[in-house]
Amino acid sequence: MTLETRDLAFGYGARTVGSGVTVTIKQGEVLALLGPNGAGKTTLFKTMLGLLAPKAGDILLDDRPLSAFSRAERAKNIAYVPQAHAALFPFTVADVVLMGRAARLTPFATPSRKDRDIAGEALERLGMTHLATRPYTEISGGERQMALIARALAQEPKILVMDEPTASLDYGNQMRVLTQIQTLASEGMAIVLSTHNPDHVFMVADRVALLHETKLVALGAPKDVLTAERLKQLYDIDVVIGTLPGSDILSCSPRLNPAKTLPET
Numbered sequence: 001m002t003l004e005t006r007d008l009a010f011g012y013g014a015r016t017v018g019s020g021v022t023v024t025i026k027q028g029e030v031l032a033l034l035g036p037n038g039a040g041k042t043t044l045f046k047t048m049l050g051l052l053a054p055k056a057g058d059i060l061l062d063d064r065p066l067s068a069f070s071r072a073e074r075a076k077n078i079a080y081v082p083q084a085h086a087a088l089f090p091f092t093v094a095d096v097v098l099m100g101r102a103a104r105l106t107p108f109a110t111p112s113r114k115d116r117d118i119a120g121e122a123l124e125r126l127g128m129t130h131l132a133t134r135p136y137t138e139i140s141g142g143e144r145q146m147a148l149i150a151r152a153l154a155q156e157p158k159i160l161v162m163d164e165p166t167a168s169l170d171y172g173n174q175m176r177v178l179t180q181i182q183t184l185a186s187e188g189m190a191i192v193l194s195t196h197n198p199d200h201v202f203m204v205a206d207r208v209a210l211l212h213e214t215k216l217v218a219l220g221a222p223k224d225v226l227t228a229e230r231l232k233q234l235y236d237i238d239v240v241i242g243t244l245p246g247s248d249i250l251s252c253s254p255r256l257n258p259a260k261t262l263p264e265t
């Protein structure tokens with residue numbers, strides 16, 4: 001299954017946040033989206049998911065307009081992991097993950113043994129089984145993030161869209177989630193994720209797209225796109241990029257500049 005945007009413009013009300021985004025995400029591929037705070041990554045994702053109406057352009061799922069798919073059909077194919085927010089209702093973690101099965105149930109049907117097993121497997125995959133009976137309102141932000149990833153896996157989607165999936169996770173869970181992303185892609189899932197960490201892009205992404213000043217300024221293999229010049233352009237930070245002894249994965253070493261002040265927001 002492929003998800004494609006053609007000359008997509010997106011935004012809120014009268015305001016266009018970004019435009020001219022043309023990209024195709026294919027089965028088995030990890031595409032990372034990188035861009036400064038406020039660049040429009042979440043807005044682009046919500047538009048690609050059909051949660052926000054496009055301002056211009058097209059979104060196609062397997063060459064068919066996304067708008068031609070029912071909500072249930074979309075949910076069977078595409079799962080979304082939003083950034084974790086404070087929860088309102090004290091569902092257990094197991095129930096939150098089971099909600100990922102909703103798109104696969106007929107109206108008013110209750111989840112079957114199989115649905116519970118799949119939700120249980122998703123929790124296990126992320127090492128979350130010990131939290132299954134805890135209220136979702138009484139776990140940490142990082143644990144909520146992991147539960148939302150498990151919920152998306154329980155949905156058994158073909159395409160997974162993840163908004164900063166490692167943002168609130170400890171170092172170990174960041175690597176566990178990145179490992180799962182790699183495994184899911186090798187099993188054929190298409191994954192689009194946003195991140196603020198270029199090292200994570202080098203670790204798992206096949207391609208990276210850079211969103212800057214309302215445009216997609218670059219799209220390609222991480223080693224070609226994520227250069228010191230580009231990162232300077234995006235973040236106004238000097239970095240050295242290279243491989244450490246014993247590793248064949250590129251990583252960034254930023255240089256701190258005490259003379260620099262914080263930009264005004």
Ligand SMILES: Nc1ncnc2c1ncn2[C@@H]1O[C@H](COP(=O)(O)OP(=O)(O)OP(=O)(O)O)[C@@H](O)[C@H]1O
Pocket residue numbers: 012017035036037038039040041042043044
């Ligand atoms: N609900 C909204 N209504 C109007 N404008 C919004 C809304 N949500 C976000 N924006 C604005 O749209 C722009 C893009 O926001 P968005 O959340 O998509 O950026 P982002 O790249 O995901 O940022 P971050 O890296 O900080 O999460 C920002 O200028 C933001 O202030």
